[in-house]
Amino acid sequence: MQIYDYFEKNKNFVNISFILLHQYTAMRFLLIITGFLIPNYLNAWGFYAHKEINRLAIFALPSELMAFYKPHLAYLQNQAVLPDKRRYIVKEEACRHYIDIDIYESYTKDIPEGWEQAKEVFTEDTLLKHGIVPWQIYKMTFQLKNAFQEKDIEKILKVSAELGHYIADSNVPLHTTSNYNGQKTNQHGIHGLWESRIPELFSEKYDFFVGRALYINDLRAEIWNNVWKAHSAVDSVLFYEKQASLEIPEDQKYAFEERGAATVKVYSRRYSSYYDNLLNGMVERQMRNSILMVASVWYTCWKNAGMPDLKNEQNIPELPIRKDKEEIADVSSDCNH
Known part of the structure; x- marks a missing residue:
């Protein structure tokens, strides 16, 4: 009862x-x-690859600059993924991660490298709609140079980390086309397969010794050269995925893995490996190029700032990694240059 x-x-x-x-x-x-x-990999290069690119870029720097950056390795790794996190909160953030070269070329074959000239040709609304990653990178090189000149340690590290993110994104072929996830060619999911699944599975066998950072005489031209180089690989990225789909049986294309509390469907190791082999080292090459480019841009900005002596700053305590909301509040919510 x-x-x-x-x-x-x-x-x-x-x-x-x-x-x-x-x-x-x-x-x-x-x-x-x-x-x-649900797409299993929603972030450019994946968090893992972005962190690795920033980390490895430190070891490509000349000794004096490496001595400054290395004590802050954890900060530079963790902050490497902040721009992707910000994409889901600040709507204007997304345009900084890509450029739809094919859409721009439908207007004109000549895409101005200068921001003001590009606005005259396409209008600012069009630029923000179809991506501004090369202009974003170039803008941030001035921010980094100024931070070095001011010896503003927190700003140097913050800008360096985020600059590394955008440079890495600009080296991803699918970040240079409006067919960014194969949605126009019935290849949905190729974005995550190329830039996240393959690096996570196979990057341990990649050779990431890229030599020493180089001084870049013309930053803007080099930034655009990297974008065009990545874009030239788009056809191969799409073609070889189609070939892999034809040659690997459908029941062997996917696998199930535990991700946190959920069981998710992912591209199988066999399929990913087969596709990676067809690409003949493309993912590895683009990761290597990202590492060297990040290191070279950091080095160039430091040299353009007059090579300030930072040796007295190298042993300062690691900067606290602030909460995402605090970081997001620091960033302008527009894409204006």
Whole structure:
């Protein structure tokens, strides 16, 4: 009777509890079943690759500059992914990560490298719609140079970390085309396959010794050269994925993996390896190019700033990594240059 009386007196509470438990169970089941329907890799290069590119760039610097950056390695790694996190909160952030070369070329074959000239040709709204990554990178080189001149340690590190992110993005072929996820060619998911799945599975066998950073005489021209180089690989990226799809049976193309609390459908190791081999080292080359480019831009900005002596700053305590919301509040919410 006591149990009956308890349920009778608290039946509303009990009913609500059962409803909530049922909803939780249903939601968890839904995540497990449909996890593979949601893109598994939503970030350029993936968080892992972005962190590795910034980390390895430090070791390509000349000794004097490496001595300054190396104590802040953890900060530069962690902040490397902040621009991707910001994309889901600041709507204007996305345009800084890509450029739809094919769309720009539909207007004119000549894309001005200068921001003001580009605005005259395309209008600013068009630029923000179809991506501004090379202009964003060039703008930030001035920010880094100024930070070096001012010996503003926190600004140097923050700009360096985020600059590394955008440079890495500009080396991804699928960040230079409007067909960024194969949606126009029935190749949905290719974005994450190329820039996240393959590096996560196989980067341990890649050769990341890229030599020493180089001084770049013309930063803007070099930034654009890298973008055009990445864009020239778009056809191969798409073609070889089509070939891999034809040659690997559908039931061997995907696998299931545990990701946190969910079971997700991912490209299988066999399929990813086959595609990587067809690309003949392209992912490795673009990662290497990203590492060397990041290091070379950092070095060039430091040299353009007059090579300030930072040796007295190399042993300062590691800067605290602030919460995302605090970082986001520091960033202008527009894409204006």
